Amino acid sequence: MKHSPLPFFAGQHRQERLGARTVFSPLPVMTNVPPVRRADWLTQKHPHYIELGGAGGSLFQTQILYSVWVLGLLIFAGMFWGPPGNGMSNGQGWAGVWTGLYEEVWIGANQWAMEFSWENLLGTILLLGTMPGLALFLTVKILREHQQQLRRVLPFRFHRQRREVMLSRWDKRTKRTEVRIFPWEEMCAMVGEGSAVSVSGVMTMASLFFGINSDERPGQFWSGMNVGTLSKEVGAGEWEMIRRYMEEGPEAIDEPAPVTFDGMIEEFCREQKIPRSAFS
Structure with missing residues:
Protein backbone atom coordinates (compact mmCIF):
# COMPACT_ATOMS: atom_id res chain seq x y z
CA MET A 1 0.00 0.00 0.00
CA ALA A 55 27.91 20.87 16.20
CA GLY A 56 26.67 23.79 14.10
CA GLY A 57 25.55 26.67 16.28
CA SER A 58 27.21 25.24 19.39
CA LEU A 59 29.48 28.25 19.71
CA PHE A 60 26.49 30.59 19.91
CA GLN A 61 24.77 28.33 22.45
CA THR A 62 27.93 28.26 24.55
CA GLN A 63 28.09 32.05 24.43
CA ILE A 64 24.47 32.26 25.62
CA LEU A 65 25.15 29.90 28.53
CA TYR A 66 28.30 31.83 29.40
CA SER A 67 26.42 35.15 29.34
CA VAL A 68 23.61 33.80 31.52
CA TRP A 69 26.16 32.39 33.96
CA VAL A 70 28.04 35.70 34.22
CA LEU A 71 24.79 37.65 34.64
CA GLY A 72 23.64 35.30 37.37
CA LEU A 73 27.03 35.56 39.09
CA LEU A 74 26.86 39.36 39.08
CA ILE A 75 23.33 39.35 40.49
CA PHE A 76 24.32 36.87 43.18
CA ALA A 77 27.45 38.89 44.03
CA GLY A 78 25.30 42.02 44.41
CA MET A 79 22.92 40.17 46.73
CA PHE A 80 25.79 38.61 48.64
CA TRP A 81 27.83 41.76 49.27
CA GLY A 82 25.18 44.41 49.47
CA PRO A 83 25.76 47.87 50.94
CA PRO A 84 26.52 48.24 54.68
CA GLY A 85 23.39 47.46 56.62
CA ASN A 86 21.98 45.43 53.75
CA GLY A 87 22.70 42.21 51.87
CA MET A 88 23.54 38.79 53.26
CA SER A 89 27.04 39.81 54.35
CA ASN A 90 26.21 43.33 55.58
CA GLY A 91 28.65 44.74 53.03
CA GLN A 92 31.62 42.88 54.58
CA GLY A 93 31.95 39.86 52.28
CA TRP A 94 32.97 36.57 53.85
CA ALA A 95 33.90 38.33 57.09
CA GLY A 96 30.32 39.48 57.43
CA VAL A 97 29.03 35.97 56.77
CA TRP A 98 31.35 34.54 59.42
CA THR A 99 30.27 37.19 61.91
CA GLY A 100 26.65 36.33 61.23
CA LEU A 101 27.26 32.75 62.40
CA TYR A 102 27.59 34.03 65.97
CA GLU A 103 24.83 35.45 68.13
CA GLU A 104 24.68 37.04 71.54
CA VAL A 105 23.48 34.78 74.35
CA TRP A 106 22.46 36.05 77.79
CA ILE A 107 24.42 34.21 80.49
CA GLY A 108 23.61 36.28 83.54
CA ALA A 109 22.80 39.68 84.95
CA ASN A 110 23.88 42.17 82.30
CA GLN A 111 26.24 39.53 80.90
CA TRP A 112 26.25 38.46 77.23
CA ALA A 113 28.49 36.07 75.30
CA MET A 114 28.97 35.34 71.59
CA GLU A 115 28.18 31.71 70.78
CA PHE A 116 28.37 29.81 67.50
CA SER A 117 24.93 29.05 66.05
CA TRP A 118 24.46 25.87 64.04
CA GLU A 119 21.08 27.13 62.88
CA ASN A 120 22.72 30.23 61.38
CA LEU A 121 25.31 27.99 59.68
CA LEU A 122 22.58 25.84 58.13
CA GLY A 123 20.71 28.93 56.95
CA THR A 124 23.88 30.41 55.45
CA ILE A 125 24.64 27.20 53.56
CA LEU A 126 21.12 27.17 52.14
CA LEU A 127 21.27 30.84 51.16
CA LEU A 128 24.73 30.67 49.58
CA GLY A 129 24.39 27.24 48.04
CA THR A 130 20.84 27.04 46.65
CA MET A 131 20.98 29.57 43.81
CA PRO A 132 24.56 28.84 42.61
CA GLY A 133 23.88 25.11 42.94
CA LEU A 134 20.66 25.38 40.94
CA ALA A 135 22.38 27.44 38.24
CA LEU A 136 25.23 24.92 38.06
CA PHE A 137 22.77 22.01 37.85
CA LEU A 138 20.81 23.60 35.01
CA THR A 139 23.96 24.51 33.09
CA VAL A 140 25.43 21.02 33.39
CA LYS A 141 22.06 19.47 32.48
CA ILE A 142 21.75 21.56 29.30
CA LEU A 143 25.33 20.82 28.25
CA ARG A 144 24.88 17.10 28.93
CA GLU A 145 21.65 16.89 26.93
CA HIS A 146 23.28 18.77 24.07
CA GLN A 147 26.24 16.38 24.05
CA GLN A 148 23.89 13.38 24.08
CA GLN A 149 21.96 14.81 21.14
CA LEU A 150 25.18 15.30 19.18
CA ARG A 151 26.11 11.65 19.75
CA ARG A 152 22.68 10.31 18.85
CA VAL A 153 21.78 12.27 15.71
CA LEU A 154 24.07 12.68 12.71
CA PRO A 155 24.20 15.88 10.66
CA PHE A 156 21.84 15.98 7.69
CA ARG A 157 23.78 15.40 4.48
Missing part, protein backbone atom coordinates in the same frame (compact mmCIF):
# COMPACT_ATOMS: atom_id res chain seq x y z
CA LYS A 2 1.38 3.39 -0.98
CA HIS A 3 0.92 6.04 1.64
CA SER A 4 -0.24 9.49 0.71
CA PRO A 5 2.35 12.27 0.86
CA LEU A 6 2.20 15.19 3.23
CA PRO A 7 -0.42 17.81 2.36
CA PHE A 8 2.24 20.37 1.39
CA PHE A 9 3.38 21.67 -1.96
CA ALA A 10 5.85 24.33 -3.06
CA GLY A 11 4.26 27.77 -3.10
CA GLN A 12 1.59 26.98 -0.53
CA HIS A 13 0.93 29.86 1.86
CA ARG A 14 -1.23 29.95 4.95
CA GLN A 15 -2.03 33.16 6.79
CA GLU A 16 -3.40 33.03 10.32
CA ARG A 17 -4.34 35.68 12.82
CA LEU A 18 -0.98 35.77 14.61
CA GLY A 19 1.17 33.76 12.25
CA ALA A 20 1.90 32.65 8.72
CA ARG A 21 3.53 29.69 6.96
CA THR A 22 5.06 29.42 3.50
CA VAL A 23 6.09 26.09 1.92
CA PHE A 24 9.11 25.86 -0.41
CA SER A 25 9.26 22.12 -1.06
CA PRO A 26 8.63 19.21 -1.97
CA LEU A 27 9.70 19.65 -5.56
CA PRO A 28 11.98 22.56 -4.56
CA VAL A 29 11.37 25.69 -6.58
CA MET A 30 13.18 29.01 -6.76
CA THR A 31 12.00 31.37 -4.05
CA ASN A 32 13.27 34.62 -5.65
CA VAL A 33 14.73 35.49 -2.23
CA PRO A 34 18.42 36.43 -2.04
CA PRO A 35 20.22 33.45 -0.48
CA VAL A 36 22.42 33.77 2.56
CA ARG A 37 26.00 32.79 1.88
CA ARG A 38 26.31 30.60 4.97
CA ALA A 39 24.56 29.74 8.24
CA ASP A 40 25.71 28.74 11.72
CA TRP A 41 24.32 25.23 11.29
CA LEU A 42 26.23 24.63 8.03
CA THR A 43 29.11 22.49 9.34
CA GLN A 44 30.69 20.85 6.26
CA LYS A 45 31.01 21.88 2.63
CA HIS A 46 32.45 19.66 -0.09
CA PRO A 47 32.14 19.60 -3.89
CA HIS A 48 29.54 16.81 -3.77
CA TYR A 49 27.76 17.28 -0.43
CA ILE A 50 27.14 19.58 2.53
CA GLU A 51 26.26 18.72 6.12
CA LEU A 52 23.82 20.63 8.31
CA GLY A 53 23.33 20.38 12.05
CA GLY A 54 25.56 18.49 14.43
CA PHE A 158 22.65 16.91 1.15
CA HIS A 159 24.40 15.09 -1.71
CA ARG A 160 24.06 17.09 -4.94
CA GLN A 161 25.74 14.52 -7.19
CA ARG A 162 23.30 11.76 -6.23
CA ARG A 163 20.47 14.24 -5.56
CA GLU A 164 19.80 12.53 -2.26
CA VAL A 165 19.44 13.59 1.36
CA MET A 166 20.65 11.50 4.31
CA LEU A 167 18.73 11.98 7.55
CA SER A 168 18.93 10.31 10.93
CA ARG A 169 16.94 10.07 14.13
CA TRP A 170 17.24 8.48 17.57
CA ASP A 171 14.99 5.46 18.17
CA LYS A 172 14.08 5.44 21.86
CA ARG A 173 12.72 1.89 21.67
CA THR A 174 15.83 0.24 20.22
CA LYS A 175 18.29 2.81 21.64
CA ARG A 176 19.91 3.14 18.23
CA THR A 177 20.42 5.84 15.61
CA GLU A 178 18.44 5.19 12.44
CA VAL A 179 19.81 6.49 9.13
CA ARG A 180 17.88 6.71 5.87
CA ILE A 181 18.42 8.22 2.43
CA PHE A 182 15.66 10.02 0.55
CA PRO A 183 15.40 11.72 -2.85
CA TRP A 184 16.11 15.44 -2.82
CA GLU A 185 12.78 16.18 -4.50
CA GLU A 186 10.87 14.67 -1.54
CA MET A 187 12.40 17.01 1.03
CA CYS A 188 9.71 19.17 2.63
CA ALA A 189 10.71 22.69 3.66
CA MET A 190 8.71 25.57 5.08
CA VAL A 191 9.22 28.77 7.02
CA GLY A 192 6.83 29.93 9.69
CA GLU A 193 6.35 33.12 11.65
CA GLY A 194 4.30 33.75 14.75
CA SER A 195 3.60 36.72 17.01
CA ALA A 196 2.85 37.00 20.70
CA VAL A 197 0.82 40.02 21.82
CA SER A 198 0.90 41.45 25.32
CA VAL A 199 0.22 44.76 27.02
CA SER A 200 3.93 45.66 26.71
CA GLY A 201 4.21 45.06 22.96
CA VAL A 202 4.40 42.46 20.20
CA MET A 203 7.13 39.82 19.90
CA THR A 204 7.62 38.02 16.59
CA MET A 205 9.45 34.71 16.13
CA ALA A 206 10.30 32.81 12.95
CA SER A 207 11.80 29.42 12.15
CA LEU A 208 12.83 27.31 9.17
CA PHE A 209 11.87 23.62 9.11
CA PHE A 210 12.82 20.89 6.67
CA GLY A 211 12.15 17.18 6.97
CA ILE A 212 10.95 13.99 5.29
CA ASN A 213 7.55 12.31 5.33
CA SER A 214 7.26 9.06 7.31
CA ASP A 215 6.21 5.92 5.45
CA GLU A 216 5.27 4.14 8.68
CA ARG A 217 3.12 7.01 9.99
CA PRO A 218 1.59 8.87 7.02
CA GLY A 219 1.04 12.55 7.58
CA GLN A 220 3.92 12.85 10.04
CA PHE A 221 7.59 13.60 9.57
CA TRP A 222 10.12 10.78 9.88
CA SER A 223 12.85 13.23 10.82
CA GLY A 224 13.45 16.93 10.48
CA MET A 225 15.36 19.98 11.62
CA ASN A 226 13.94 23.20 13.00
CA VAL A 227 16.18 26.27 13.23
CA GLY A 228 15.28 29.70 14.52
CA THR A 229 15.60 32.68 12.18
CA LEU A 230 15.26 36.43 12.51
CA SER A 231 12.32 36.59 10.10
CA LYS A 232 10.54 34.72 7.34
CA GLU A 233 12.77 36.39 4.75
CA VAL A 234 15.93 35.23 6.52
CA GLY A 235 14.55 31.69 6.78
CA ALA A 236 13.71 31.71 3.08
CA GLY A 237 17.24 32.90 2.33
CA GLU A 238 18.72 30.05 4.36
CA TRP A 239 16.63 27.49 2.49
CA GLU A 240 17.59 29.16 -0.79
CA MET A 241 21.23 28.60 0.19
CA ILE A 242 20.60 24.85 0.34
CA ARG A 243 18.63 24.85 -2.90
CA ARG A 244 21.29 26.88 -4.73
CA TYR A 245 23.97 24.43 -3.63
CA MET A 246 21.95 21.43 -4.82
CA GLU A 247 21.11 23.04 -8.16
CA GLU A 248 24.16 25.21 -8.94
CA GLY A 249 27.08 23.76 -7.00
CA PRO A 250 29.49 24.65 -4.18
CA GLU A 251 30.33 28.03 -5.68
CA ALA A 252 26.87 29.27 -4.69
CA ILE A 253 27.67 29.31 -0.96
CA ASP A 254 30.58 30.30 1.29
CA GLU A 255 32.65 28.15 3.60
CA PRO A 256 31.00 27.05 6.87
CA ALA A 257 31.21 29.32 9.90
CA PRO A 258 33.73 28.25 12.57
CA VAL A 259 32.30 26.24 15.46
CA THR A 260 35.15 26.88 17.93
CA PHE A 261 36.79 30.00 19.33
CA ASP A 262 40.10 29.06 17.70
CA GLY A 263 38.26 28.82 14.39
CA MET A 264 36.89 32.34 14.87
CA ILE A 265 40.40 33.64 15.54
CA GLU A 266 41.77 31.94 12.43
CA GLU A 267 38.95 33.35 10.30
CA PHE A 268 39.53 36.85 11.70
CA CYS A 269 43.27 36.67 10.99
CA ARG A 270 42.58 35.40 7.48
CA GLU A 271 40.14 38.23 6.73
CA GLN A 272 42.47 40.86 8.21
CA LYS A 273 45.47 39.29 6.45
CA ILE A 274 47.53 39.11 9.62
CA PRO A 275 49.49 36.17 11.05
CA ARG A 276 48.00 34.12 13.85
CA SER A 277 50.76 35.27 16.19
CA ALA A 278 49.60 38.88 15.80
CA PHE A 279 46.29 38.10 17.54
CA SER A 280 46.46 38.97 21.23
Whole structure:
Protein backbone atom coordinates (compact mmCIF):
# COMPACT_ATOMS: atom_id res chain seq x y z
CA MET A 1 0.00 0.00 0.00
CA LYS A 2 1.38 3.39 -0.98
CA HIS A 3 0.92 6.04 1.64
CA SER A 4 -0.24 9.49 0.71
CA PRO A 5 2.35 12.27 0.86
CA LEU A 6 2.20 15.19 3.23
CA PRO A 7 -0.42 17.81 2.36
CA PHE A 8 2.24 20.37 1.39
CA PHE A 9 3.38 21.67 -1.96
CA ALA A 10 5.85 24.33 -3.06
CA GLY A 11 4.26 27.77 -3.10
CA GLN A 12 1.59 26.98 -0.53
CA HIS A 13 0.93 29.86 1.86
CA ARG A 14 -1.23 29.95 4.95
CA GLN A 15 -2.03 33.16 6.79
CA GLU A 16 -3.40 33.03 10.32
CA ARG A 17 -4.34 35.68 12.82
CA LEU A 18 -0.98 35.77 14.61
CA GLY A 19 1.17 33.76 12.25
CA ALA A 20 1.90 32.65 8.72
CA ARG A 21 3.53 29.69 6.96
CA THR A 22 5.06 29.42 3.50
CA VAL A 23 6.09 26.09 1.92
CA PHE A 24 9.11 25.86 -0.41
CA SER A 25 9.26 22.12 -1.06
CA PRO A 26 8.63 19.21 -1.97
CA LEU A 27 9.70 19.65 -5.56
CA PRO A 28 11.98 22.56 -4.56
CA VAL A 29 11.37 25.69 -6.58
CA MET A 30 13.18 29.01 -6.76
CA THR A 31 12.00 31.37 -4.05
CA ASN A 32 13.27 34.62 -5.65
CA VAL A 33 14.73 35.49 -2.23
CA PRO A 34 18.42 36.43 -2.04
CA PRO A 35 20.22 33.45 -0.48
CA VAL A 36 22.42 33.77 2.56
CA ARG A 37 26.00 32.79 1.88
CA ARG A 38 26.31 30.60 4.97
CA ALA A 39 24.56 29.74 8.24
CA ASP A 40 25.71 28.74 11.72
CA TRP A 41 24.32 25.23 11.29
CA LEU A 42 26.23 24.63 8.03
CA THR A 43 29.11 22.49 9.34
CA GLN A 44 30.69 20.85 6.26
CA LYS A 45 31.01 21.88 2.63
CA HIS A 46 32.45 19.66 -0.09
CA PRO A 47 32.14 19.60 -3.89
CA HIS A 48 29.54 16.81 -3.77
CA TYR A 49 27.76 17.28 -0.43
CA ILE A 50 27.14 19.58 2.53
CA GLU A 51 26.26 18.72 6.12
CA LEU A 52 23.82 20.63 8.31
CA GLY A 53 23.33 20.38 12.05
CA GLY A 54 25.56 18.49 14.43
CA ALA A 55 27.91 20.87 16.20
CA GLY A 56 26.67 23.79 14.10
CA GLY A 57 25.55 26.67 16.28
CA SER A 58 27.21 25.24 19.39
CA LEU A 59 29.48 28.25 19.71
CA PHE A 60 26.49 30.59 19.91
CA GLN A 61 24.77 28.33 22.45
CA THR A 62 27.93 28.26 24.55
CA GLN A 63 28.09 32.05 24.43
CA ILE A 64 24.47 32.26 25.62
CA LEU A 65 25.15 29.90 28.53
CA TYR A 66 28.30 31.83 29.40
CA SER A 67 26.42 35.15 29.34
CA VAL A 68 23.61 33.80 31.52
CA TRP A 69 26.16 32.39 33.96
CA VAL A 70 28.04 35.70 34.22
CA LEU A 71 24.79 37.65 34.64
CA GLY A 72 23.64 35.30 37.37
CA LEU A 73 27.03 35.56 39.09
CA LEU A 74 26.86 39.36 39.08
CA ILE A 75 23.33 39.35 40.49
CA PHE A 76 24.32 36.87 43.18
CA ALA A 77 27.45 38.89 44.03
CA GLY A 78 25.30 42.02 44.41
CA MET A 79 22.92 40.17 46.73
CA PHE A 80 25.79 38.61 48.64
CA TRP A 81 27.83 41.76 49.27
CA GLY A 82 25.18 44.41 49.47
CA PRO A 83 25.76 47.87 50.94
CA PRO A 84 26.52 48.24 54.68
CA GLY A 85 23.39 47.46 56.62
CA ASN A 86 21.98 45.43 53.75
CA GLY A 87 22.70 42.21 51.87
CA MET A 88 23.54 38.79 53.26
CA SER A 89 27.04 39.81 54.35
CA ASN A 90 26.21 43.33 55.58
CA GLY A 91 28.65 44.74 53.03
CA GLN A 92 31.62 42.88 54.58
CA GLY A 93 31.95 39.86 52.28
CA TRP A 94 32.97 36.57 53.85
CA ALA A 95 33.90 38.33 57.09
CA GLY A 96 30.32 39.48 57.43
CA VAL A 97 29.03 35.97 56.77
CA TRP A 98 31.35 34.54 59.42
CA THR A 99 30.27 37.19 61.91
CA GLY A 100 26.65 36.33 61.23
CA LEU A 101 27.26 32.75 62.40
CA TYR A 102 27.59 34.03 65.97
CA GLU A 103 24.83 35.45 68.13
CA GLU A 104 24.68 37.04 71.54
CA VAL A 105 23.48 34.78 74.35
CA TRP A 106 22.46 36.05 77.79
CA ILE A 107 24.42 34.21 80.49
CA GLY A 108 23.61 36.28 83.54
CA ALA A 109 22.80 39.68 84.95
CA ASN A 110 23.88 42.17 82.30
CA GLN A 111 26.24 39.53 80.90
CA TRP A 112 26.25 38.46 77.23
CA ALA A 113 28.49 36.07 75.30
CA MET A 114 28.97 35.34 71.59
CA GLU A 115 28.18 31.71 70.78
CA PHE A 116 28.37 29.81 67.50
CA SER A 117 24.93 29.05 66.05
CA TRP A 118 24.46 25.87 64.04
CA GLU A 119 21.08 27.13 62.88
CA ASN A 120 22.72 30.23 61.38
CA LEU A 121 25.31 27.99 59.68
CA LEU A 122 22.58 25.84 58.13
CA GLY A 123 20.71 28.93 56.95
CA THR A 124 23.88 30.41 55.45
CA ILE A 125 24.64 27.20 53.56
CA LEU A 126 21.12 27.17 52.14
CA LEU A 127 21.27 30.84 51.16
CA LEU A 128 24.73 30.67 49.58
CA GLY A 129 24.39 27.24 48.04
CA THR A 130 20.84 27.04 46.65
CA MET A 131 20.98 29.57 43.81
CA PRO A 132 24.56 28.84 42.61
CA GLY A 133 23.88 25.11 42.94
CA LEU A 134 20.66 25.38 40.94
CA ALA A 135 22.38 27.44 38.24
CA LEU A 136 25.23 24.92 38.06
CA PHE A 137 22.77 22.01 37.85
CA LEU A 138 20.81 23.60 35.01
CA THR A 139 23.96 24.51 33.09
CA VAL A 140 25.43 21.02 33.39
CA LYS A 141 22.06 19.47 32.48
CA ILE A 142 21.75 21.56 29.30
CA LEU A 143 25.33 20.82 28.25
CA ARG A 144 24.88 17.10 28.93
CA GLU A 145 21.65 16.89 26.93
CA HIS A 146 23.28 18.77 24.07
CA GLN A 147 26.24 16.38 24.05
CA GLN A 148 23.89 13.38 24.08
CA GLN A 149 21.96 14.81 21.14
CA LEU A 150 25.18 15.30 19.18
CA ARG A 151 26.11 11.65 19.75
CA ARG A 152 22.68 10.31 18.85
CA VAL A 153 21.78 12.27 15.71
CA LEU A 154 24.07 12.68 12.71
CA PRO A 155 24.20 15.88 10.66
CA PHE A 156 21.84 15.98 7.69
CA ARG A 157 23.78 15.40 4.48
CA PHE A 158 22.65 16.91 1.15
CA HIS A 159 24.40 15.09 -1.71
CA ARG A 160 24.06 17.09 -4.94
CA GLN A 161 25.74 14.52 -7.19
CA ARG A 162 23.30 11.76 -6.23
CA ARG A 163 20.47 14.24 -5.56
CA GLU A 164 19.80 12.53 -2.26
CA VAL A 165 19.44 13.59 1.36
CA MET A 166 20.65 11.50 4.31
CA LEU A 167 18.73 11.98 7.55
CA SER A 168 18.93 10.31 10.93
CA ARG A 169 16.94 10.07 14.13
CA TRP A 170 17.24 8.48 17.57
CA ASP A 171 14.99 5.46 18.17
CA LYS A 172 14.08 5.44 21.86
CA ARG A 173 12.72 1.89 21.67
CA THR A 174 15.83 0.24 20.22
CA LYS A 175 18.29 2.81 21.64
CA ARG A 176 19.91 3.14 18.23
CA THR A 177 20.42 5.84 15.61
CA GLU A 178 18.44 5.19 12.44
CA VAL A 179 19.81 6.49 9.13
CA ARG A 180 17.88 6.71 5.87
CA ILE A 181 18.42 8.22 2.43
CA PHE A 182 15.66 10.02 0.55
CA PRO A 183 15.40 11.72 -2.85
CA TRP A 184 16.11 15.44 -2.82
CA GLU A 185 12.78 16.18 -4.50
CA GLU A 186 10.87 14.67 -1.54
CA MET A 187 12.40 17.01 1.03
CA CYS A 188 9.71 19.17 2.63
CA ALA A 189 10.71 22.69 3.66
CA MET A 190 8.71 25.57 5.08
CA VAL A 191 9.22 28.77 7.02
CA GLY A 192 6.83 29.93 9.69
CA GLU A 193 6.35 33.12 11.65
CA GLY A 194 4.30 33.75 14.75
CA SER A 195 3.60 36.72 17.01
CA ALA A 196 2.85 37.00 20.70
CA VAL A 197 0.82 40.02 21.82
CA SER A 198 0.90 41.45 25.32
CA VAL A 199 0.22 44.76 27.02
CA SER A 200 3.93 45.66 26.71
CA GLY A 201 4.21 45.06 22.96
CA VAL A 202 4.40 42.46 20.20
CA MET A 203 7.13 39.82 19.90
CA THR A 204 7.62 38.02 16.59
CA MET A 205 9.45 34.71 16.13
CA ALA A 206 10.30 32.81 12.95
CA SER A 207 11.80 29.42 12.15
CA LEU A 208 12.83 27.31 9.17
CA PHE A 209 11.87 23.62 9.11
CA PHE A 210 12.82 20.89 6.67
CA GLY A 211 12.15 17.18 6.97
CA ILE A 212 10.95 13.99 5.29
CA ASN A 213 7.55 12.31 5.33
CA SER A 214 7.26 9.06 7.31
CA ASP A 215 6.21 5.92 5.45
CA GLU A 216 5.27 4.14 8.68
CA ARG A 217 3.12 7.01 9.99
CA PRO A 218 1.59 8.87 7.02
CA GLY A 219 1.04 12.55 7.58
CA GLN A 220 3.92 12.85 10.04
CA PHE A 221 7.59 13.60 9.57
CA TRP A 222 10.12 10.78 9.88
CA SER A 223 12.85 13.23 10.82
CA GLY A 224 13.45 16.93 10.48
CA MET A 225 15.36 19.98 11.62
CA ASN A 226 13.94 23.20 13.00
CA VAL A 227 16.18 26.27 13.23
CA GLY A 228 15.28 29.70 14.52
CA THR A 229 15.60 32.68 12.18
CA LEU A 230 15.26 36.43 12.51
CA SER A 231 12.32 36.59 10.10
CA LYS A 232 10.54 34.72 7.34
CA GLU A 233 12.77 36.39 4.75
CA VAL A 234 15.93 35.23 6.52
CA GLY A 235 14.55 31.69 6.78
CA ALA A 236 13.71 31.71 3.08
CA GLY A 237 17.24 32.90 2.33
CA GLU A 238 18.72 30.05 4.36
CA TRP A 239 16.63 27.49 2.49
CA GLU A 240 17.59 29.16 -0.79
CA MET A 241 21.23 28.60 0.19
CA ILE A 242 20.60 24.85 0.34
CA ARG A 243 18.63 24.85 -2.90
CA ARG A 244 21.29 26.88 -4.73
CA TYR A 245 23.97 24.43 -3.63
CA MET A 246 21.95 21.43 -4.82
CA GLU A 247 21.11 23.04 -8.16
CA GLU A 248 24.16 25.21 -8.94
CA GLY A 249 27.08 23.76 -7.00
CA PRO A 250 29.49 24.65 -4.18
CA GLU A 251 30.33 28.03 -5.68
CA ALA A 252 26.87 29.27 -4.69
CA ILE A 253 27.67 29.31 -0.96
CA ASP A 254 30.58 30.30 1.29
CA GLU A 255 32.65 28.15 3.60
CA PRO A 256 31.00 27.05 6.87
CA ALA A 257 31.21 29.32 9.90
CA PRO A 258 33.73 28.25 12.57
CA VAL A 259 32.30 26.24 15.46
CA THR A 260 35.15 26.88 17.93
CA PHE A 261 36.79 30.00 19.33
CA ASP A 262 40.10 29.06 17.70
CA GLY A 263 38.26 28.82 14.39
CA MET A 264 36.89 32.34 14.87
CA ILE A 265 40.40 33.64 15.54
CA GLU A 266 41.77 31.94 12.43
CA GLU A 267 38.95 33.35 10.30
CA PHE A 268 39.53 36.85 11.70
CA CYS A 269 43.27 36.67 10.99
CA ARG A 270 42.58 35.40 7.48
CA GLU A 271 40.14 38.23 6.73
CA GLN A 272 42.47 40.86 8.21
CA LYS A 273 45.47 39.29 6.45
CA ILE A 274 47.53 39.11 9.62
CA PRO A 275 49.49 36.17 11.05
CA ARG A 276 48.00 34.12 13.85
CA SER A 277 50.76 35.27 16.19
CA ALA A 278 49.60 38.88 15.80
CA PHE A 279 46.29 38.10 17.54
CA SER A 280 46.46 38.97 21.23
